[in-house]
Amino acid sequence: MRTKKIAATVAVAAVATLGFAAPASAISASTADLYVLHAVPDTTVDVWVNGEVLLPDFAPGTLTDPLDLPAGDYEVVITLPNDPITSPVIGPATLPLAAGNSYTAVAHLDASGAPTATLFTNDLSTIPAGQGKLTVRHTAAAPAVDILANGAAAFSNLTNPNEVKADLPVGTISAAVAATGTTDPVIGPADVTIQEGVNTIVYAWGSLEDDNLALAVQTISGLHSTPDGVNSGQAGLVADPNPALVGSIAAAIALVLLAAVGLGVRAARSAR
Amino acid sequence: MAKVTMVVVTIAAALLLAACTATASAPEATPEPTPSAPREGAVDAHSAELVPVVPIAEPTLIEIPSAGISMVVRAVGVQADGLMELPEETAVAGWYRFGPAPGSESGTTVLASHVDSLEYGIGPFAALRNLVAGSEITVTDSSGTLHRYGVTSVSSVQKQQLPVADLFDRVGPRRLVLITCGGQFDYSTLSYSDNIVVIAEPLP
Structure with missing residues (x-):
């Protein structure tokens, strides 16, 4: 007991x-x-x-x-x-x-x-701003496959139980899975959204023989980075006065004035 | 090794629990688990089916009555050099589309605009530096929802010191941040020394 x-x-x-x-x-x-x-x-x-x-x-x-x-x-x-x-x-x-x-x-x-x-x-590594990560994992009873993005092979010869991944610009891709070397889909095509700063993990699962291949999706967010800064002015029209610049302008004006005075004196002398 | 540690810890916890039960008396009264009871998992799970991602409503208009500002908002991203992209027109504000929107559950909505340009002149955001705490800001989004904010701070920050991780936050409380340029102007690089940063929090 x-x-x-x-x-x-x-x-x-x-x-x-x-x-x-x-x-x-x-x-x-x-x-x-x-x-x-x-x-x-x-x-x-x-x-x-x-x-x-x-x-x-x-x-x-x-x-x-x-x-x-x-x-x-x-x-x-x-x-x-x-x-x-x-x-x-x-x-x-x-x-x-x-x-x-x-x-x-x-x-x-x-x-x-x-x-x-x-x-x-x-993969939890930081993703560049404006991009997302796509990971594809082969967990299906099927031979080697190619992953097609918008109709073209993006990843080739992926075998069970392995993965491929890449950082991609944000947007929606039409994803499909085909036997390696072919473009006739055994899964899809399906729209997969690449979200910014998100690792979107797509699993191909099921069985080719039993005709129940499918996609499963897992997302891990928070992997984004930020812009490095904001450069939001180009003309200096609303700038604060720059003390150094003000000083040099003042010096330049003083020089001009001195020169003018000098010229004036000389002109006055020569006029005599 | 770690497994062994865990087993030791759980046994210790078990003994501790057993001891507590003993001092509380009547240990024999502990009910046995009923085999027919519905079983509940300790972990939440959900379908992993591929579902479409629903886009968030984008901000389309920002108005700050006290500063006479009413500007169209356009979605922008990042430039190749890593800086935030901005509309060329000084009369248009750029929304950082990779971050939160006003309707997002959390995080900071960032709007930025050029303070001036040789082509478009001085922009409305030149008035940001004159905002005071409590100034009201409204942002309308593409669903027609009006989001109201109250200014909590206006500051001038050296560009190199701009706290981008904080200002472009995605998980903290909902906020609105407005960014433009200010400070002194360097005519050799055609850029300002500072960013003017307005932070505003949602009004009820």
Whole structure:
């Protein structure tokens, strides 16, 4: 009885530790952000972290808010709903979370269609003003693909479970996914908005064979930079007086006056 | 290593909790979790489906009655050299379109305009330096909404010292910042020494 009660209390403490959700900017010197994405089609699951169900009845195509977690190793197991942790569908897998980083743990299919999990590190680097970042991750049961932007191949030969990324000017691109070397879309085209200072992460997920390929999207904002300054005048029409300039103008006027006086004196003399 | 630490911490917390429960007496009365109860997650989650990004209403008009200012507002970005882009016309104010708009939930809406130009002469923003605390500013956006602000400060800042991270803030309270030029003029670089910065906060 006593053992059971302590076990239950440990569970409460563990959930309390893990269950503290916070905004993306909450990463501190000792914590990491973890998002969890479910990208295995058709199968609702339970996600266990360190022996406790963190995400019960987690549905395909669902993304969590970021969890602000103390840095360290976390053990993840994915089971069918209400199944014991001893009957995993995926895992156990160890997620090494380093302080100051942002991660997305994705439950997905590998290229041949078997369930797996991948821990991606999200790029939090500052983006130049006027641009956004596009990250594309291949988490689908499909061979290598090209990512088409506005009809042309923007990224080539992306394979599961890898990513490609680039900073792009803000705007909307028509994005599609096609088998490498082709331009006939297997996903899309779909409009993807590149937002300023935002890392837009697009996942290709599902299964080519089962005809359920789809896109999932995650955005991480707050990565913007600012203009370097504001240069908002060109003519000096409303400038304050410049003391140095006033001094030199005064000196110039004095010189002119002196010269004039000198000339005047000379003129007066020569007139005599 | 960190995992071990965490386990130790949680066990310590558990023992602490157990101790507390014990001193509170009647530990046996703690109810067992009901297996049939609906299960709730400790974490919020949402659909990761691709949804269109809804653009925010852009500011279109700024009026400052006490300074006789009524100016059209145009969306601008950044120049290749990293400085904020500005409308050439001194009678038009530029809105930094990558930052917040008046209708945004947070952050600073930045409007800036040339104080003067050889082609367009002296602009309305030349009057900003004469604003006083409490002066009212209204900004109308493309949805027709009128946003009212009261001036809280007017300052002259050396351009190199302009606190851009603060003025172009996106997460703090809603604010309006107006920027133009002032101070002395350098005829060799054709630029002013200072920025005139007006900070205004939303009025109820």
